[in-house]
Amino acid sequence: MNQFDDWKKNLDRFFGHDFWGDFEGLVKPPLPQMNLYQYDNELLCIFNIPGLKDLNKVDVYVNHATLEIRGIVEINQKGGQQVKGEIMEGTFDRQVDLPYPVRSDKIQASYKQGLLVVQLYRLISDANQKNRIQITNLEED
Known part of the structure; x- marks a missing residue:
């Protein structure tokens, strides 16, 4: 997860604004x-x-x-381990x-x-x- 955050920061720095924010809604719906x-x-x-x-x-x-x-x-939900969370x-x-x-x-x-x-x-x-x-x-x- 840490590598993903670094990747996001590099894109933002390269394009000079919130580059990732423009696409975040496509990847993660509100x-x-x-x-x-x-x-x-x-x-x-x-x-x-x-x-x-x-x-x-x-x-x-x-x-x-x-x-x-x-x-x-x-x-x-008590007990067990969540395997999938939607x-x-x-x-x-x-x-x-x-x-x-x-x-x-x-x-x-x-x-x-x-x-x-x-x-x-x-x-x-x-x-x-x-x-x-x-x-x-x-x-x-």
């Missing part, structure tokens, strides 16, 4: 896996988190047009850039059958709305 569905004024984010027993071990944060999910999945276990932290800003006051999250579903709603800005301004007459006697 976890937890997710699907994002976009509707006119709604986003539905579905995360694959099998084995989650304590919902207090997952945090969901929304900031304008970014969704972040952090947590811990503990399988707690199921997500341990801590995770994933940030997702959303296609548009969302409301922070209207977020719903639920967990069922290994799927965490986060429902978000588009932030509709009143910036384009015209507001008539009352004019005060300062020339009245």
Whole structure:
């Protein structure tokens, strides 16, 4: 593993930036896996988190047009030696850039059958709305 880290550092040094970071998502997919569905004024984010027993071990944060999910999945298999490991276990932290800003006051999250579903709603800005301004007459006697 140490040789791999040295190889990564040499590539980064040679190309002058985070060369490996551009390809890391291809080699190691971001976890937890997710699907994002976009509707006119709604986003539905579905995360694959099998084995989650304590919902207090997952945090969901929304900031304008970014969704972040952090947590811990503990399988707690006692005895034996793991020969192959494909199921997500341990801590995770994933940030997702959303296609548009969302409301922070209207977020719903639920967990069922290994799927965490986060429902978000588009932030509709009143910036384009015209507001008539009352004019005060300062020339009245």
